[in-house]
Amino acid sequence: xxxxxxxxxxxxxxxxxxxxxxxxxxxxxxxxxxxxxxxxxxxxxxxxxxxxxxxxxxxxxxxxxxxxxxxxxxxxxxxxxxxxxxxxxxxxxxxxxxxxxxxxxxxxxxxxxxxxxxxxxxxxxxxxxxxxxxxxxxxxxxxxxxxxxxxxxxxxxxxxxxxxxxxxxxxxxxxxxxxxxxxxxxxxxxxxxxxxxxxxxxxxxxxxxxxxxxxxxxxxxxxxxxxxxxxxxxxxxxxxxxxxxxxxxxxxxxxxxxxxxxxxxxxxxxxxxxxxxxxxxxxxxxxxxxxxxxxxxxxxxxxxxxxxxxxxxxxxxxxxxxxxxxxxxxxxxxxxx
Ligand code: CP
Ligand code: NVA
Numbered sequence: 001x002x003x004x005x006x007x008x009x010x011x012x013x014x015x016x017x018x019x020x021x022x023x024x025x026x027x028x029x030x031x032x033x034x035x036x037x038x039x040x041x042x043x044x045x046x047x048x049x050x051x052x053x054x055x056x057x058x059x060x061x062x063x064x065x066x067x068x069x070x071x072x073x074x075x076x077x078x079x080x081x082x083x084x085x086x087x088x089x090x091x092x093x094x095x096x097x098x099x100x101x102x103x104x105x106x107x108x109x110x111x112x113x114x115x116x117x118x119x120x121x122x123x124x125x126x127x128x129x130x131x132x133x134x135x136x137x138x139x140x141x142x143x144x145x146x147x148x149x150x151x152x153x154x155x156x157x158x159x160x161x162x163x164x165x166x167x168x169x170x171x172x173x174x175x176x177x178x179x180x181x182x183x184x185x186x187x188x189x190x191x192x193x194x195x196x197x198x199x200x201x202x203x204x205x206x207x208x209x210x211x212x213x214x215x216x217x218x219x220x221x222x223x224x225x226x227x228x229x230x231x232x233x234x235x236x237x238x239x240x241x242x243x244x245x246x247x248x249x250x251x252x253x254x255x256x257x258x259x260x261x262x263x264x265x266x267x268x269x270x271x272x273x274x275x276x277x278x279x280x281x282x283x284x285x286x287x288x289x290x291x292x293x294x295x296x297x298x299x300x301x302x303x304x305x306x307x308x309x310x311x312x313x314x315x316x317x318x319x320x321x322x323x324x325x326x327x328x329x330x331x332x333x334x335x336x337x
Contacts, residue, residue, distance in 0.1 A: 003193045010144050011165025013312070013319035016040050020070060020318075042072025043326035049073060050098045052107040052118070053129065054080045055249045059287060059313045060129050060137065064106050067318035071326060076102070092121045099123035104325030106317075110250055125324045132250065133212060135182040137320065138286045139190050141312040145284070145305050146172065146240065148312075153239050154280055171195045175238035175277070177231045177265050178293060179258070180208040183244045183286045188216045192224035199226045201234035203261050231265050232275035241277060242284045243267050243293050259292065267294040284309055 001009065020040050049068050051061060061077065068075035078098075080086065085094045091114060098105055099122045108129035109115050119126040128136055147169045155170035163169060174191055176184050180202045188208065191198050207227065208216070216222050228234055235241055246262045247255050272281055283303045285294060287310055298304060 006140070006143070006190065006194065007163055007166065009140060009316065009319050009323065010147065010163075012323055013140070013144050013315040014147075014166045016318050016322070017312075017315040020315075024066070024070065024314075040071070040322075043322050044068055044071035044073025044103070047073040047103040047326065048101065049075045049321060049325055050102040050105045051075050051077045051129070052085070052094075052098070052105055052109075053077065054086070054110055054114075055108050055130065057108055057129070059310055060108065060317070063137075063314040063317040064129070064321070066314055067321050070318060071322060073103075073321075073326070075106075091117045094118075095120075095122040095126075104321065106321075127320055127324060130182060133182055133209070134186050135286070136186050136190075137313065137317055138183050139186040140316040140320075141309050142187075142242075142284050142286075143190070143194065144312045144316055145309040149282065149305060149308070152280065152282060154278060155239075171197070172239040173197045173199060173237050173278075174240045174242060175199045175201070175235045176242045177201045177234055177267055177271075178243040178262065179206050179246050179248065180212075181244055181248045183242075184208070185212045187242070188212065188225060189219050189221055192221035193219060197224050197226075199228070199234045199236065199238065201228050201231040201265065203265075204229055205261065206258075231271055235272050235275035235277040235281075238272070238275075238277040238281050240282050240284060241267055241272060244286055245288070245290060246293060262292075266292055267298055269297055 023039055049064070051064050053061065065075045065077070085091065095105070095118045102124060104124050105118060105122055105126045106129045107115055107118055107126060109131050112131040112133040115126065115128050115131050128134055147163065147166045150167050150169045153170060153172060174187070174196050176187060176198065184200065185208060187198060216225070246258045251258065267283065281303060282305050283294065283298050285299070285306050287306060289299060299306065
């Protein structure tokens, strides 16, 4: 998606949340001024969405199922052991068959090539729910959260970028400390295009693979990215500090090696103080979280936006379902808020 399309998705998510939160979970939302009774229309009525998941999920699956229900449609969870795919049937044939009955496919796969294969043969839109290389819906939820929390950051509002339909957000310095995995990869191709600087600390062996970096360069994002192996250097001047698991799904056999390699990468108050993060820095993590990546003081403390971002998984995925699956005759180029 282009930056304008990303803003369009965020704006749709913000609108759905404003008008829909009163009808869903009472936790945290909506603020008083957002309470109203204009429930978003059931744009997925009579439609089914296939959730083709070959890996575990809590947030992404919940977000997808609750979103489909809220939009009046039906999400069908197709786990690895439920269907013929991978045992008796190819991705190509599965994509065609699912597309004959469903309005969209939300797929969590192992190797990224599986998503490409699905997209190539599916007659309906395919949305990436996480692959070995990318996790685009996570970054949309993180961005929506940062926009909503813009008042927490120190930059004067005059610097805020034009963001129609969502609260304005001034350019931020975002630090990432940890493994170069799918969530970071989407940050690399998204944050610089949205006006934010990235500072990343990752051991040399665990830097982004060339296929990801080629895309970063192709999109012109590399100029706003600093890489180092030193976590303290990465968090310097950071408004936001982000991390992810050191052992992504599918890497369990590398656990011991990775635990060793990432020693010194735990996000703590001390690390960020010594490194010179902004006094008011905030914390994000896609979850699920292990305490070796970030200690309890940060994770459960006032800096942490992790559960706000987890809640926003639903609103951003709902926006994508609405824009891409409910109105799927629209091409992504024609997304508007
Ligand atoms: N953040 C995220 O994608 O969580 P799940 O793996 O639980 O879906
Ligand atoms: N990098 C993690 C993200 C989980 C949401 C993984 O792929 O397991």
